Amino acid sequence: MVLAKLSQLKPGMVVAADVFNLDGQKILSAGATLTERSINLFKEWGILEVEILAAGEKLSRASHPGADPEKLSQIRATADRLFCRSNRDHPAVKETIDLFITHRLNQSNSNEAGGH
Amino acid sequence: MNPEDIIQGSVRLSSLPVVYFKINEVINNPDSSFEDVANVINHDSSLSARLLRIVNSSFYNFPSPIETISHALSIIGTQQLRDLALATTFISVFRGVPEQWISMNSFWRHSLACAIAARAVGMELRDGNTEKLFLGAMLHDIGKLILLENRPDSIWGILEQGRTENKILHLLEREHFGFNHGHVGAALLQAWNLPESLAAMVQFHHDPMAAGDRVQEAAAIHFADFFVKAMELGSSGDPLVPPLNPEAWEVLGLSTGFLERLWSRVDSQWREIVDIFLFG
Secondary structure, X not given: OEEEEHHXXXXXXXXXXXXXXXXXXXXXXXXXXXXXXXXXXXXXHOOOEEEEOOOOOOOOHHHOOOOOHHHHHHHHHHHHHHOOOOOOOOHHHHHHHHHHHHHHHHHHHHHHHHHO | OOHHHHHOOXXXXXXXXXXXXXXXXXXXXXXXXXXXXXXXXXXXXXXXXXXXXXXXXXXXXXXXXXXXXXXXXXXXXXXXXXXXXXXXXXXXXXXXXXXXXXXXXXXXXXXXXXXXXXXXXXXXOOOOOHHHHHXXXXXXXXXXXXXXXXXXHHHHHHHHHHHHHOOOHHHHHHHHHOOOHHHHHHXXXXXXXXXXXXXXXXXXXXXHHHOXXXXXXXXXXXXXXXXXXXXXXXXXXXXXXXXXXXXXXXXXXXXXXXXHHHHHHHHHHHHHHHHHHHHO
């Protein structure tokens, strides 16, 4: 992941983290590919820097920005136990573990939302 | 001991539903029409009702409702509908297997999740025979049921050891019997005279690279089993997610980007399919 200045952005680059405007509204999601239009949009919104993926880098869902750290570490511990006999360095297994963690986080968030 | 010894004397040997043979007979007869096949299926009203629910579910997402079996046959194809028909009747074949160690409900929930995932892999790979993958994946663990019924002491010991020592069950089975539940399931399918491709998928789901010219299908079941264990949908007694065979993953040629779509597809179809198969 590299922090790129507006002038360095080119169509085809992939955004590594959600992009927000100054009002805190999300204008582009992590994983989106930049287009001329999105770069112009950044200019209009006064966004100066954007995190993008380095060449060959894959978007890490497992960084889970905004997740409750305590909850995240509990879920990671569950994943460690569940996948302890699996080949965790394989890209497809890694991705599956990422999905497991994401899904568990979503579940626990929606359980909380349902409880209020 | 070999897998054939274990299925000898199993009460399940003679319990394949009659309707399957009738469907097969009419499909294999070159003079049969769609109407002839439809008549056989319609004769079993609970089977035809279940099949119609499946073809009208999110599983297919057809734009307009399909109201008759002959319409379903013309859209899905006779082989595919036969495989689905067999899949829906299988749960009743295994009624009465002792449930102290694995509940049949969660066993079939796991099997159906695996079947949905394997079918989705087939669709991603533009495999023309997705319902065969569905059926193979649905049956991948039936050898466990035979072992539970016919070698309960051995298999209970294995399940207990798996639980306490965090070990993978099929490896413990191999240590104990010299083969795993895949081989037992395949022996049963062969005894039933089901297609060889189906037996190969079941036999090699833990060892897909040994499946010869069935390697792609076996790899699809192997991967689907891994994936739905990670999704924790149902349980076949394995407390842990097994390793993914890297060569099998290469054989499939899927991208890791597919996995997120696969997760949501299985997630969205699973409840409906479980409802139709287990309670329909």
